[in-house]
Amino acid sequence: MATIDLKGKCVWLTGASSGIGEALAYELARRGARVAITARRKEILDQMVARIRESGGEAWSFPGDVLNLDEMKQVVDSIEKSVAPIDIAIPNAGSHLFTKPEEFNSAEYLSIMQLNYGGVLHCLEAIIPRMLARGGGHIAPVASLAGYRGLPRAAAYGASKSALIHFLESIRFHLKPKGFTITIVNPGFVKTPLTDKNDFYMPFLVSSERAAKIICAGIERGKRTVAFPFPFSWLVGFGKFLPAPVYEKIVNQLW
């Protein structure tokens, strides 16, 4: 497995204004990366940039909405013109939607698909041609352990993350021979404003700072998948191979 040094690397990170992305921006900067951060809330990004620079790191704010493909293309163009060619892209922006079968609304399901899957595709469309022209690059989108197999309350969210994982596993066949590293980031429960809304038991909950350290270490090692926290990631991974009745019984007991 190739090892890379984040020091001096130009990293583009989306969903940087909160939770995992926010912690990741600080951790990347602490490890010496030149961090270009994107989210819709410009004022938060600007405050983060100031904080990173005060502590000796390098960061730039490039606000934008991942739902807007043209905006993502402009963001990438601006980063590459004003900072450096992007070495590593981390499309992390995403959200959650609880399944309420009694209020089933296909538009809501498609909107979460559009953000969690379509938003990543927009970012990749903006960056992949440039990386291809340079002979490769590193892409590390944030999916989820919830994308492994069906879970209660997660029909919309899990489907979007499952689509993303499938896409990345497939595109890896095409991009790896062209010099790309694809790291699929699959967190379990991480304490963020997103999960603060959850009113159910979240086993093996980790802090966003801990998540950021694990993700950075996985990217540095050029891992195919960064699934955490252990042993939850192993249990969920193992669950993929269980017969459906056994899997459903275990999940029903947990949640």
Ligand SMILES: NC(=O)c1ccc[n+]([C@@H]2O[C@H](COP(=O)([O-])OP(=O)(O)OC[C@H]3O[C@@H](n4cnc5c(N)ncnc54)[C@H](OP(=O)(O)O)[C@@H]3O)[C@@H](O)[C@H]2O)c1
């Ligand atoms: N927390 C967990 O337990 C967990 C577990 C597995 C996977 N994940 C995944 O990790 C990622 C981050 O989650 P989180 O828990 O850190 O959530 P969060 O605290 O709610 O942060 C979400 C981030 O995405 C940004 N965002 C949302 N919509 C956007 C849009 N249309 N365009 C640009 N940015 C947008 C938000 O910024 P603005 O509002 O400023 O745009 C924010 O920075 C998500 O993809 C999530 O699915 C989280």
